[in-house]
Amino acid sequence: MKTVNLMGGGRVGQTLGRLLAQDGRYQVQDVLTRSAASAQQAVDFIGKGRAVVHMADLRPADLWLLAVPDDQIAPVASDLATCEGLTPATVFHTSGAMRAELLKPLQDIGWHAASVHCLLSFASPVTALEQFADTPCALEGDAQALAELRPLLTRLGAQCFAIRSEDKLLYHAGAVFATNFLPVLQDLAEQLWQHTGMPPRLVQHLRASLLQNAINNIVKLGPQAALTGPASRGDTALLATQAKAVRDWNASAGLAYQALSALAGQLALRKKPTE
DSSP: OEEEEEEOOSHHHHHHHHHHHHHSSEEEEEEEOSSHHHHHHHHHHHTOOEEEOOGGGOOOOSEEEEOOOHHHHHHHHHHHHTOTTOOOOEEEEOOSSSOGGGGHHHHTTTOEEEEEEEOSOOSOHHHHHHHOTTOEEEEEEOHHHHHHHHHHHHHHTOEEEEOOGGGHHHHHHHHIIIIIHHHHHHHHHHHHHHHTTOOHHHHHHHHHHHHHHHHHHHHHHOHHHHOOSHHHHTOHHHHHHHHHHHHHHOHHHHHHHHHHHHHHHHHHHSOOOOO
């Protein structure tokens, strides 16, 4: 059975660690985080492994998962490359925006490296486990690393696809638009409703109904057909007046309203795809 070490025990690390432990072909060995408490918490959730807080205590492994913040990938790879007693292995990081080339210090000493981004909102490890099946995973890196990771991730339930290194930033921006901005837009809507005196119980009702209906329409009809509102009707006079009202309430929200209205107008005018 192959061994795997995890560096980083947050939501992504815990989720993938648990899936790897359940796969049965990899033994989760060492889990390193910045504190003993967080390392042990990750181990407890994964159900396997040994909590570690010092890189020097990591044992050699066949597979290394770096689920650390983007700005820590390169420093961690550099530090790992200088550790004594470790042997070349396959290593991958989980950033959606950063390339596998950040792992070059390890590649320079014979490791095989890749990036793997699972396009899933990791709100919590428990929820992510329930939602992981059929999750698209973008793969980028050297051929030998990908030859090992693609079948592994497919067994875990992912739908793998290759992505060019130079496209990672735009690919990840798509994920930000699709998921990260949705809570921001919903919060702005609720602030506006609350500001205008809507009862809190109705605000909560709209979160469960209006938002869900809009999502259902996008899934069923596609973004263009699901688009409603003044931009879809070409009501430029209302858009301008409303943008000013929102801008007077909150300058940043007003700019967002104006920019999103322009994009909505472009979407409304876009030629529908031929069926």
